[in-house]
Amino acid sequence: MAHPEPANPREEAAHVPSGKTEAAAYSYWGLIWWRYKRNRIGVVGGIALLLLYALVLPAELTAPYPLNERHTGFLDVPPQFIRFISPDGRFSPRPFVYGLKQERDPETLRRLYVPNEEEIYPLRLFVPGEESWTFLGLTWDRHLLGVESPGKLFLLGTDTQGRDLFSQLLYGGRISLTVGLVGVALSLVLGGIVGLISGYLGGIVDDLIQRGIEVMISFPSIPLWIALSAAIPAEWNSIQVFFGITVILSSIGWGGLARVVRGMTLSLQNEDYVKAGRINGATTWWIVTRHLFPGTLSYMIVAATLAIPGMILGETALSFLGLGIQPPMVSWGVLLKQAQDITVLAHKPWLIAPVFFLTVAVLSFNFLGDGLRDAADPFSGQ
Amino acid sequence: MPDPDDILLATEDLRTHFAVRRGLLRRQVATVRAVDGIDLSIKGGETLGLVGESGCGKSTLGRTITRLEHPTGGSVGFRVDNQMLDITNLSQNHLRRHVRRHMNMIFQDPLSSLNARMSVKSVIAEPLVLHRAARGKELEDRVAQLLTTVGLQPHHMQRFPHAFSGGQRQRIAIARALALQPRFIVCDEPVSALDASVRAQILNLLMQLQQQFGLTYLFISHDLAVVRHVSDRIAVMYLGQIVERGPTVAICQTPQHPYTEALLSAIPMPVARHERRSKRIVLTGDVPNPASPPPGCRFAPRCPYRQQICDEEIPELKPTRQGHTAACHFADELELVGIGKTGAQPTTA
Amino acid sequence: MEHSRVHNTNNNGRGGQPRLVLEVEDLYVSFGGYRGRTRAVNGVSFQIHQGEILGIVGESGCGKSVTALSLLKLVPMPPGRIDGGTISLHTDDTTVDVTALAQDSREIRAIRGRQISMIFQEPMRSLHPMFSIGDQIVEILLQHFAMNRRQALDKAVALLERVGLPEPARVVHEFPHQLSGGMRQRVMIAIALACEPQLLVADEPTTALDVTIQAQILELLQALQAEMGLAVMLITHDMGVVAEIADRVIVMYLGEIVETASVDQLFTNPQHPYTQGLLRSIPNWTDQPKTPLHSLAGAVPELLDLPAGCVFVERCPFADKVPGLRKPSLIETEPGHFVKCWLYTEEFVHARP
Ligand SMILES: Nc1ncnc2c1ncn2[C@@H]1O[C@H](COP(=O)(O)OP(=O)(O)OP(=O)(O)O)[C@@H](O)[C@H]1O
Ligand SMILES: Nc1ncnc2c1ncn2[C@@H]1O[C@H](COP(=O)(O)OP(=O)(O)O)[C@@H](O)[C@H]1O
Ligand code: SF4
């Protein structure tokens, strides 16, 4: 047996894989952020959403025209092109639009709008509007983008009543995108609480809650929504309707979230750190608030992010059917109602624009949710 | 019998059963007798090693003793302020106020036992905060001191568990267990998830801390070699019951229960072939289901020495002539082989 | 029965040298990740002969499983990548370089199961929960042999009997969850042996099992190997297990082979400081209980930035006596005993204890 004595029996070095890895120094949330940043599609989704919200939330400022303003004499105008080359063929550093000239199609006698190359309206930032607006206590009369009167800026054209579609879209987006957020926030609170209770208490309480949720989830959602929205009193004002709709939408969403949270709570309870907490004298409240809730939080956020598109689509569907948001409030679903008819679409294809925005929003939420989900697992492929 | 004044923890006929429920109505279809009538006592300052195969109820026993689990029957006594206190039916509230700070636990998986969302400082501070033992600067000093005690450095308290290796995570868990200066620690497979070269470091640390703070351990492991190295006495568990217990060296050299012998014989030895023992008992069959244990001796279906009486009568745990306690009808008659008797190498051919 | 023991590596071709089954040369495997490339296997070379049990030991993450998976091209690619080396599989008439085959080519699928088969630590994960044990064996038999279902089922029962399952005729109709861990591992072995492979790769086959069940499985592997002349590559982190059944042992550390020897050489005369430290840190049956164990300092470093020289330099008690920053190479110190350490070169013989 040749077991040489070590020459320098070093102390058990406290060896932390320090400095070697950037991640080593990060906290749990730091680690999630660090991993999320590395997911390109997730980041694209996140940025797209930030831009979208930045555009729709202050719609009073970002929309060229106020909500429901009718431009008489400008019905069904197709989208205008933004131009950089002036009629004499020179490059103009400031983009501009031509004025609009009304003509009739010699054959069908339909009204047509053609660019009037003699009128040039350069695009301007912060152009004064006709009326001042108030948003979050701020009163101003300017709009982010526009042209000087009497020029018109219809980036996405107008509808049959002469309303600027782009402006309508921004105002509608504000409703559509917040319905999803508020609805999910409601489901999150409800689902989180019910899920935590169900998972932590277990036993009979858990059984009852789970059976209840199963029954609730097994209702087909669209008919249920339709039934519930039909019950919204006609005399409610727009704000009340808005909240009514969010409550209806979250009435189904919370069940799914509660199950996610319950599952997480159950599996977290088997983690030894929860047992260690109890050994160290932790109360139920402490365990739930210090260990279980933070443990499920990241998963709740992921589940919520992935649930938002469903709510947005739900609102759109209800409004499209005339059961959701009612004019004069607009949402993407309300706007799409105008595009119900195939002949309308053939002549005014720009009315379909809300679908594009809707798709971008839904996809972005899905990308963001997937990115967060991959990032939330603390030890996945470190 | 040890002086009753020395006894820190004692159980009597301790039982923990779990109901197995199935179906929509959650009817009880069976009872898992995870811990089924255990008597043991641990003296202050000693290490009692508990070995057995997986599922035999070791962890459940550990959790019952620390009252993470409510026992189905029997009693647990624990010495608090020099008074034996029956903690079997104390409320969690009462336990929190009077008992918890004196007993603690270390778990197998050091990753699962540390909350990944908490910094090392909050992990170790948790018991101190819960018992209002320290706050502010004092709390920080105490955490730093605990980290040093377990061989880490104070600046590690800012980091998060994922930044540490397995052995270091176990050190953090040990620091947390020491925070309230308990007298008794249940170590549930504390080195089973660790690499061989780190295992020795943690075992050394546990033994050194015991010396330093006069700790008492219930050391649970499926690895008899590890248990032998750290324990004063060993209890061997099979299907929810203790089949043999006694002083460490005696159990290993002269086992008196056939299961202990088989367990010893099954351990693969890291030695060259010519130094290998000749006799090797390979048990047949699997551990029976704890929901329906055999009627007589629980080990009978696998026992190479089984006789008719074994299937009929339950052997009692009683003192044997070698000075340990074994639950076998033939404990005194069988010539069983252990390991390490010659003193030179494991039993050779 | 005894013939497998006789042929250790140190008989240099004289007499009946058993047939070479597999030869790995200078294998490099790495995994991409956003923290950089993990160099899991770095220049590993070894051979396996017919009728031999080759043990591979090492601590978690040292590249044992990746080496094993490479033999069957089972390393997930990406993120995995074979960066170099060859794996030559010698069959009766041909030699195939496994590294050159495409990931899911027909050639590699013909090798899997038929030439080399594999069993894993957690048998439940490799068995399909929805199919009966019999169906799973039959499927493999039908894939590789010309026989009908009836014959295949009979053969399945025979295989289950061969691996020591009680009541094979009943077990063949059962589902994985109805079996215990030890029984499942026996089923896995039966499946692995179904096509009579030349080489069985067993990755920690007993780690999830209890010692008494582990003893049963090891005994079975040993019996099968002796009876069928099978070559077995047994991966484990348990020094006791290799000592118990291997003929030759490879010790790995951080993706490299640091020592390789016959089992008797390794346990009577361990030479690499890592092997020595590891063996001494295992609780010994002759120690006095409650005495401090010898322990290696530190922990296994990460594979992301490997030391430039010897892989063990950060923990080696002799590191300051030899040029730890230069890479040592494997040196034969006695017939069949190779060690990768400067201490065994002429130059540093004085530093040796
Ligand atoms: N699919 C994968 N992707 C990325 N890295 C991997 C993958 N598989 C293995 N690795 C890395 O390769 C290295 C070697 O892993 P391997 O599984 O071979 O270790 P091992 O020796 O078998 O350890 P254990 O004893 O834990 O099974 C490790 O650092 C591991 O993290
Ligand atoms: N909460 C529980 N509910 C039902 N059965 C349990 C529970 N905890 C443990 N058991 C069962 O009790 C037996 C003993 O388990 P355990 O104490 O964990 O064993 P060990 O620690 O010895 O491996 C096993 O059969 C296990 O499945
Ligand atoms: S009582 Fe009988 S069956 Fe039980 S251990 Fe003793 S000899 Fe074996």
Ligand code: SF4
């Ligand atoms: S080469 Fe040097 S550092 Fe490496 S094991 Fe040998 S003595 Fe130690």
Ligand SMILES: [Mg+2]
């Ligand atoms: Mg256990």
Ligand SMILES: [Mg+2]
């Ligand atoms: Mg492995």
